[in-house]
Amino acid sequence: MESREPNYEIGVIHGRFQVLHNDHIKYLMAGKKLCKFLVVGITNPDPSLTRNSDANPHRSTPLANPLTYYERYLMIQAALLEQGLLLTEFSIVPFPINVPELIKYYVPLDAIFFLTIYDDWGRQKKDYFQSLGLKIHVLWEVPLEQKGLSSSDIRDLMRKGEKWEHLVPTSVANLMKQWNVTKRLKEIGLK
Numbered sequence: 001m002e003s004r005e006p007n008y009e010i011g012v013i014h015g016r017f018q019v020l021h022n023d024h025i026k027y028l029m030a031g032k033k034l035c036k037f038l039v040v041g042i043t044n045p046d047p048s049l050t051r052n053s054d055a056n057p058h059r060s061t062p063l064a065n066p067l068t069y070y071e072r073y074l075m076i077q078a079a080l081l082e083q084g085l086l087l088t089e090f091s092i093v094p095f096p097i098n099v100p101e102l103i104k105y106y107v108p109l110d111a112i113f114f115l116t117i118y119d120d121w122g123r124q125k126k127d128y129f130q131s132l133g134l135k136i137h138v139l140w141e142v143p144l145e146q147k148g149l150s151s152s153d154i155r156d157l158m159r160k161g162e163k164w165e166h167l168v169p170t171s172v173a174n175l176m177k178q179w180n181v182t183k184r185l186k187e188i189g190l191k
Helices: 021-031 069-082 100-105 120-131 151-160 170-178 182-190
Strands: 009-014 033-041 088-094 113-116 135-141
Touching: 009 021, 021 033, 021 069, 021 088, 021 135, 033 069, 069 088, 069 170, 100 120, 113 120, 120 135, 151 182, 170 182
Parallel strands: 009 033, 009 113, 033 088, 113 135
Antiparallel strands: none
16 A cells, blocks of 8 residues: 655755746646655746756746746745645745755755756756755656646747646636736747
């Protein structure tokens, strides 16, 4: 019989979440299932902690980062509450993945660090974590073609005025509309 007890006390999981979508929820909940308390790290929390990466060059562009740290904080919190988690089961923090030596200021280093790997960027993050001596748990590793949803695709649908709401949790769709992110993306695309 499968144990219902989480494997780890504290887990750390991260992402840009530059529109949190349904596959992000699968990722976050897979991490939460393995730990009692989940720390969700938001990468690229501000421009000073955002760096270009040869492994994933588009991730640092303004069009790929339309939401502020605070907006992503609210979005992630709303989505996790929508999934039935309690505020006492998770926290949300900045996670400067591009400046790995700063990670120690934001998260407990004795936690387990969850990763998914799809490409060179995922492998580079794994190398970062290993260089810091962190404990790693790879949730899954699959080729990029099998990744599934992409926030880039959702942002493109929003800019084109096509249907995207079914690809994100209801709470996220509501916030995107409240913040008029579609208009913001169109304006960024014109610059």
